Structure formats: structure tokens, C-alpha cells
Amino acid sequence: MFTRRLKVLALRSINAHKYSHGVVGVIAGSEKYPGAALLCVGGARRGGAGYINYLELESRPSKLLLATYPDVVHISNPSESKANAWVIGAGAPSLPKKFLLPSSKFLILDADALNLVDQSKAEFTVITPHEGEFAQMGYPISKPEQRISQALKAAKDLHVFVLLKGPSTVIASPDGACLVESSGGQELAVAGTGDVLAGFVASMLASWNPDNSKDVIQVLQKSVRAHSLAAKRSTRHRNPMTATDLLNELPLVIR
Numbered sequence: 001m002f003t004r005r006l007k008v009l010a011l012r013s014i015n016a017h018k019y020s021h022g023v024v025g026v027i028a029g030s031e032k033y034p035g036a037a038l039l040c041v042g043g044a045r046r047g048g049a050g051y052i053n054y055l056e057l058e059s060r061p062s063k064l065l066l067a068t069y070p071d072v073v074h075i076s077n078p079s080e081s082k083a084n085a086w087v088i089g090a091g092a093p094s095l096p097k098k099f100l101l102p103s104s105k106f107l108i109l110d111a112d113a114l115n116l117v118d119q120s121k122a123e124f125t126v127i128t129p130h131e132g133e134f135a136q137m138g139y140p141i142s143k144p145e146q147r148i149s150q151a152l153k154a155a156k157d158l159h160v161f162v163l164l165k166g167p168s169t170v171i172a173s174p175d176g177a178c179l180v181e182s183s184g185g186q187e188l189a190v191a192g193t194g195d196v197l198a199g200f201v202a203s204m205l206a207s208w209n210p211d212n213s214k215d216v217i218q219v220l221q222k223s224v225r226a227h228s229l230a231a232k233r234s235t236r237h238r239n240p241m242t243a244t245d246l247l248n249e250l251p252l253v254i255r
Helices: 035-044 059-068 111-119 131-136 146-158 193-208 213-234 243-253
Strands: 023-027 051-055 073-075 085-088 106-109 124-127 161-164 169-172 178-181
Touching: 023 035, 023 193, 035 051, 035 059, 035 193, 035 243, 059 073, 085 193, 106 111, 106 193, 111 124, 111 131, 124 146, 124 193, 124 213, 131 146, 146 161, 146 169, 146 178, 161 213, 169 213, 178 213, 193 213, 193 243, 213 243
Parallel strands: 023 051, 023 085, 051 073, 085 106, 106 124, 124 161
Antiparallel strands: 161 169, 169 178
């Protein structure tokens, strides 16, 4: 049985308050995929940020969130949030035609929001594609050995951090640094685990608040490793694992 806990959460000072360790803004979920909002917000609640905002765009995911997470604060406009990290895209949220990306230090783009990458003005932008989405962005992978080179190319071309999901997750930065986190396994190959990861990454960045590329990539690696360990532990007593199992396991494997 797993007893190991990863030390991945940012330390909180004795004088901490709810805003002092990061605020996450979330735009996720839709009438068609309302559960993605719960999974993404659920991941954000576990990454150390002290305050979570959810931007209400559609009623069904908003109602589910209100019933499930009473601690999450709903807003109707991004300007209402003090978020230093925004995560956008899980569950195909219906963004307005002239939608402007929120201003923040960190921006995490997932799923349908990947096509907004060229609009980002964030200091640090992170994209979290799987290989199919990566190919749609113009970075196809036909052989496993291309994963690193394509991730590095996209990071440089787009000036973003690439978190390329898969059996081994490739994390590449725009300055040419690259890490491969191979702790994940086939248990993560179920719907919704990527939504959890996107929210968790946003919260980790918001709470750690790194100021340089080297520290950002280390926070990303911590996030992926914790996500993977939670999945592995979950399969010991919940097999096959689901994304909600993963959410329940995360707080049991990190400190």
C-alpha cells in the first residue's frame, strides 16, 4: 500500500490569507460537457491556491459547481477576479466571439482553448495538449521519438511552455529546456484526467508564483508527478480508476 506523500505544495506563511497564496480563475465546462467544469475546478482546489473563481458562461455547469463546491466564487466577468493564473478550455466552454483572454501572470490553455495561444499576453503561457490536439496545432507526431523534438519546436515557435500529455509527459520551455516525466501510466487513459491536471497545474503555478522559466518548468514537473502518483495509488483500491477517483486521491498523496 502506498504511504509516500510528495512534497509539492508551496509553503504557507504564518500570516497567510486567502489571497496571499494565489488566485485561480477557471473557464471550463459547457451544457454538453458540464462535468469538465467540476473536474478542472476540483483539480484547482487541490493545488494550493487560496481562492478559486469560476467564470459563469452557461447555466448547467454553474449549477453543478454551486452544488458541489460551495467554496468556489462565481463571477460574470474576468475583471471581477484577482487571479494570477487562469485555466481555460476544458469541456468546450462557449466563449463569446470577441472573447479577450484575461490578463494574468500565468495562463493555462487546454482543449478547445489551444487555438487561442497566439492571443496570450500572459508572462507565462502553458499549453496542455494530447498528441491529437498537438497535431491539429501543426505539430504531428508519427514516432514516439518525435515527442521531445516537436514539443521543443512548439515551445520555441509559440513562446509557451508545452506540457505534452501521454505515457511519458514531455515538458518543454521556450528557452529550450526539456523534462520528461515518465511516472504516469495507462490508468490515466480515461476521460477527464486531463481536466483535473489543467486545474491542478493552474493552482500550483498560482500558489508557487515562480518568476523565471526554470522555476516554472519545475512546478509543472511537480504537478505532473503528483497527478501521476495519485492515479497509481487510486488503482490500488479503485480499479479501473475514473477521473473523480483521481480527484479524491490527490490530497492523500501530496503535502
